[in-house]
Each structure stands twice: as structure tokens, then as C-alpha cells.
Amino acid sequence: MKHISAADISAKVADLCIRACTVLPPDVIAALEAARDREESQLGRDVLSRLLDNARIAQEDGVPMCQDTGLAVVFVEMGEEVRVSGGNLGDAITQGVREGYEKGYLRKSVVHSPLDRRNTGDNTPPIIHAEIVAGEKLKIVVAAKGAGSENMSRLQMMSPADGEAAVKRFVRETVEQAGASACPPVVVGVGLGGNFEQCALIAKKALLRRLTDSSPNREVAALESDLLELINRTGIGPMAVGGRTTALAVKVETAPCHIASMPVAVTLQCHAARHAEHTWE
Numbered sequence: 001m002k003h004i005s006a007a008d009i010s011a012k013v014a015d016l017c018i019r020a021c022t023v024l025p026p027d028v029i030a031a032l033e034a035a036r037d038r039e040e041s042q043l044g045r046d047v048l049s050r051l052l053d054n055a056r057i058a059q060e061d062g063v064p065m066c067q068d069t070g071l072a073v074v075f076v077e078m079g080e081e082v083r084v085s086g087g088n089l090g091d092a093i094t095q096g097v098r099e100g101y102e103k104g105y106l107r108k109s110v111v112h113s114p115l116d117r118r119n120t121g122d123n124t125p126p127i128i129h130a131e132i133v134a135g136e137k138l139k140i141v142v143a144a145k146g147a148g149s150e151n152m153s154r155l156q157m158m159s160p161a162d163g164e165a166a167v168k169r170f171v172r173e174t175v176e177q178a179g180a181s182a183c184p185p186v187v188v189g190v191g192l193g194g195n196f197e198q199c200a201l202i203a204k205k206a207l208l209r210r211l212t213d214s215s216p217n218r219e220v221a222a223l224e225s226d227l228l229e230l231i232n233r234t235g236i237g238p239m240a241v242g243g244r245t246t247a248l249a250v251k252v253e254t255a256p257c258h259i260a261s262m263p264v265a266v267t268l269q270c271h272a273a274r275h276a277e278h279t280w281e
């Protein structure tokens, strides 16, 4: 049995919140650089250069890369052999988010209720997705999800008879409708299968994958690559000024589903593809 203290978890989650909001992961930087080097539109290239400058300054000065520092979405993989001492996991994560957003001078963007719109004042509660896994490890990933791109996400309960062509159309239309609102170039997370809530969750999890990877399933990998090409042919471009770089990557996750269902969820991640992780092993 591995013991991890609640205080240790809170301190690490606070760090992850600050790191996610100030440091873009290396694969995202590399993807933006590659896009800048191959972008055909002069204006598009300029925008990509500004985004890279922005990311560099944020990291060097330890300031948020965007004014919207997001809702903290926390993905947890907790080993069956892990025990949290001195508190419970949910409270420890929430306290970490509270401390991180305060200490990092990050904007507090959460309201108590969608109706009364009163700010909670400390960016809590986070949204926590926890999974029990075998062993003694605890992995926590914090994603700071801004509203601009999140608001452009869509889910549709398709019929199996609609087929792959309809899925592609739905994904492309989602990116087109989002336009500048999603702050492209985007990373597109697609959930295919499962049921209503599972397809949204796997779409969101898809955004955590490394931008350079592709699905281990050949059919799904081909769909990812077709979708990326389709989206980049729309001409929306970086920050919607026109160009070939509308998406940096498309990640598709699938799940078994009912014979009569084909749920499809599309979640968009803006160019500020912010997430940071820590594993206790």
C-alpha cells in the first residue's frame, strides 16, 4: 500500500495549475513551429509567430499565456494500492486548484451556478474525472480549459446508418462554425461510440494525447489523418485570418457502443493547449 498525503497532492496540483497556464508543452510548441514554417499565408505565418512569441514570453516571465486561465479539468488515475492520508483525494485536488489560481495570479473564472452567475472567487470547484487502475501509482493531469474553444464543442447522437462520411462532415462543420471563436489553430478531440456521456469524456481525454502520436488502430489513425486534411482545407487558418493551419492535430478515441447508436462528440482545444501532469510511483 502506498500512502500519499493530501497536503502533497494539494501542493503538486497547485504547481500543475500554474505550470499549465504559463508553459506550453514541448509538443505543442513544436507543432506551432512546424506550422509556421510550412504555412502558405503570410498573415497566417505572422499570426503563428506571434503565438510562439506569446508562449515564450509567458514561460520566461511566468505569466499566463491567455487572460482566460480556464476551468480546471483534472484527470486522475488512482492505483488500487494508493491511500490518501490526512484528507481525501477530491478535497486535496480542490485545495490545490484554489492555491494554484491564487498563488499564480490566475483569473478566477468559475461561477456558483449557471443561473445566478456569482463567481466562486477561487476558481473552484474543478471538474474531476477519476479512474481506478491497478497498482500503486497516482497520476494527475490538470487541463486549464478556456471557454472560447469549449463553447464550440458539439455532440450528436447519430444513427449507425449515417456512416463515416457523416462523422467527417460533423467534425468539419464543428470547426467551421467555431471559426475565430475557438482561437485556431485548434487541436480537435473526437469521441466516437460509447453512449451520450462517455463519448464526450473520451473526446476530452483525446486532447491530452501527444500531438505527434496517432491512434494505434489503423482504421482510426486513417480517420484522424483524413480529418486533419479536411479541416486544414477549409482555409480558416491561424486565428481565422486565412491559411492552411486550422488544426494542429485531430485525435479520435473510440468506445464500444449499442448496435442502434453512434454518438459523436467533438471538443475543440485552442492553440493554448494547456495541460500539465505529475505521477507518484
Ligand code: SF4
Pocket: 066, 067, 068, 069, 145, 146, 147, 148, 149, 150, 181, 182, 183, 270, 271, 272
Ligand atoms: S479560446 Fe483559448 S486562446 Fe482563446 S481566449 Fe479562450 S483560452 Fe484564450
